[in-house]
Amino acid sequence: MNPGEIAAQFERLSRGIVPAASVLMLALLSVLPMPVAGLATVMPAFGLMAIYYWVVLRPDLLPRVVVFALGLVVDALSGLPFGVHALVYLLVHAAMLDQRRFIAGRPFWLFWSCFAMVAVAAQAGTWVIASLLRGAVLAPLATLATTCLTIAAFPLATFVLVRLQRALVGAGRR
Amino acid sequence: MASRGGNLSIVGLAVPLRVWVQRFAFLALVALAFALMLLSKAETAAVERARLAIVDDFVPVLYALSRPAQSAGEAIDAVENLFLTYADNARLRRENAELARWVDLALQLELENATLRAQLSHVPDNTPNMVSARVVADAGGAFFHSVLVNAGKRDFVRRGQAVVAQGGLVGRVVAVGERSARILLLTDINSRVPVIVLSTGDRAVLAGDNTRQPKLLYLTSTAPISPGDRIVTSGDGGLFPRGLVVGAVADVAEGRISVEPLVNFARLDEAMVLDYGLDGVLPPPERMPARDGPSPAPSK
Numbered sequence: 001m002n003p004g005e006i007a008a009q010f011e012r013l014s015r016g017i018v019p020a021a022s023v024l025m026l027a028l029l030s031v032l033p034m035p036v037a038g039l040a041t042v043m044p045a046f047g048l049m050a051i052y053y054w055v056v057l058r059p060d061l062l063p064r065v066v067v068f069a070l071g072l073v074v075d076a077l078s079g080l081p082f083g084v085h086a087l088v089y090l091l092v093h094a095a096m097l098d099q100r101r102f103i104a105g106r107p108f109w110l111f112w113s114c115f116a117m118v119a120v121a122a123q124a125g126t127w128v129i130a131s132l133l134r135g136a137v138l139a140p141l142a143t144l145a146t147t148c149l150t151i152a153a154f155p156l157a158t159f160v161l162v163r164l165q166r167a168l169v170g171a172g173r174r
Numbered sequence: 175m176a177s178r179g180g181n182l183s184i185v186g187l188a189v190p191l192r193v194w195v196q197r198f199a200f201l202a203l204v205a206l207a208f209a210l211m212l213l214s215k216a217e218t219a220a221v222e223r224a225r226l227a228i229v230d231d232f233v234p235v236l237y238a239l240s241r242p243a244q245s246a247g248e249a250i251d252a253v254e255n256l257f258l259t260y261a262d263n264a265r266l267r268r269e270n271a272e273l274a275r276w277v278d279l280a281l282q283l284e285l286e287n288a289t290l291r292a293q294l295s296h297v298p299d300n301t302p303n304m305v306s307a308r309v310v311a312d313a314g315g316a317f318f319h320s321v322l323v324n325a326g327k328r329d330f331v332r333r334g335q336a337v338v339a340q341g342g343l344v345g346r347v348v349a350v351g352e353r354s355a356r357i358l359l360l361t362d363i364n365s366r367v368p369v370i371v372l373s374t375g376d377r378a379v380l381a382g383d384n385t386r387q388p389k390l391l392y393l394t395s396t397a398p399i400s401p402g403d404r405i406v407t408s409g410d411g412g413l414f415p416r417g418l419v420v421g422a423v424a425d426v427a428e429g430r431i432s433v434e435p436l437v438n439f440a441r442l443d444e445a446m447v448l449d450y451g452l453d454g455v456l457p458p459p460e461r462m463p464a465r466d467g468p469s470p471a472p473s474k
Contacts, residue, residue: 028232028235028236028239029239030315031236031311031312031313031322032236032239032240032243032311032312033240033243033244033309033310033311033312033321033442033443034243034247034312034440035243035244035246035247035248035250035251035440035441036440038386038440039440040312040315040439040440041315041316041319041384042315042316043312043315045315064196064199064200064203065199065203068203068206068207071207072210072228073228073232075225076224076225076228076229076232077228077229077232077236077311077313077322078313078314078315078317078318079313079314079318079320079349079356080314080317080318081210081211081214081215082210082211082213082214082221082224082225083206083207083208083209083210083211083214084207084211086203086206086207086210087204087207087208087211090200090203090204090207091204094200126317127316127317129211130317130318133211133215134317134318134363134364136363138316138317138363138384139316139317139384139385142315142316142384143316143317145316146315146316
């Protein structure tokens with residue numbers, strides 16, 4: 001086994017793991033206790049950013065079933081009824097799979113503004129489902145704030161994900 | 175699914191088949207998500223078990239990840255404290271003078287209490303057994319005010335037990351895994367805590383509404399209540415023990431009395447789960463092992 005072969009094997013392995021692992025890590029970041037008053041209620045949805053990033057740039061590496069499973073993990077941790085995030089992630093995945101060719105390879109502002117639309121739709125969807133299932137109109141202002149923070153924090157997540165992709169995954173097909 | 179490297183005729187067949195399978199998989203997953211939501215809403219045992227199993231698996235990871243966040247919090251505290259030293263000192267001197275007066279009063283009352291109790295052959299309140307746990311996730315965002323702690327069944331944590339931190343009530347245990355538990359904060363929209371307003375002795379229910387300040391409902395009288403009045407648990411209904419400090423009245427506006435919880439939820443690193451052996455509306459729990467040493471005072 002020569003070094004080139006080992007490198008190729010390593011790359012295959014990291015391609016398989018890195019996208020899903022990065023979604024998971026960012027999703028966990030969203031539920032960590034933060035030492036800032038009020039931040040917990042408006043914590044940006046980092047997991048959503050990673051789903052969006054990978055499905056636009058490397059949809060081959062984040063299969064639908066994995067997206068669904070990641071959604072279930074987020075549901076289990078957040079305490080919302082099982083399936084809420086799974087459904088939202090699934091719909092975002094499906095929508096972006098359809099639209100990604102208009103975004104991939106285009107300037108960053110387009111990538112970002114499209115994410116803004118996705119974030120608004122996803123947060124609104126989560127809000128409606130959660131409100132229906134919990135039987136009350138749940139903090140619309142906090143949801144709005146979460147959405148704004150999610151959009152604002154997107155470049156930060158992109159910064160990390162771009163470096164991860166360059167180092168461990170590669171560009172892949174457009 | 176058919177492989178990409180097949181010969182032409184198989185590829186010709188496989189592509190539509192693949193599209194069809196993918197579309198079916200998508201619809202199946204969407205249907206599954208809806209089914210899970212309904213099952214979860216109905217609190218189906220299997221779904222709850224699955225949820226707790228997932229949480230159990232992630233608690234060690236969350237524990238490891240929450241350490242840096244906590245250190246950052248401590249660093250912020252250190253800097254803040256540095257700037258506040260002067261003001262704090264002045265405030266503490268003032269408070270100290272005030273408290274010295276209260277200590278005298280407390281000693282007098284303690285003696286009086288002891289005498290009266292001896293005369294009445296008073297049966298003392300249950301002292302709670304407790305388990306202290308680290309808060310590893312502040313979950314649910316704007317929709318669900320709950321936290322996860324790294325103690326569960328194996329630490330004798332049971333559903334319904336009261337949780338305190340920083341000398342005040344945090345909430346109660348709503349779900350317990352093997353090594354994790356979910357605590358419903360008293361600010362959540364589903365939280366209802368029977369309380370007493372200390373200044374008037376009125377009973378009420380403290381209802382969360384997903385804001386930082388829960389509100390008082392069903393006050394038993396119209397006695398005037400003013401900001402600063404202290405609120406403690408009443409023990410009615412047998413779910414919470416009596417006398418745990420909840421907070422103080424923050425604001426009395428028309429038809430709405432909001433309460434500022436004593437607990438600073440942003441700095442909730444450690445929480446104590448109390449076991450008073452209360453049955454409440456839940457089946458009797460297995461008791462926590464008794465501990466030596468001083469019992470935790472419900473109010474510090």
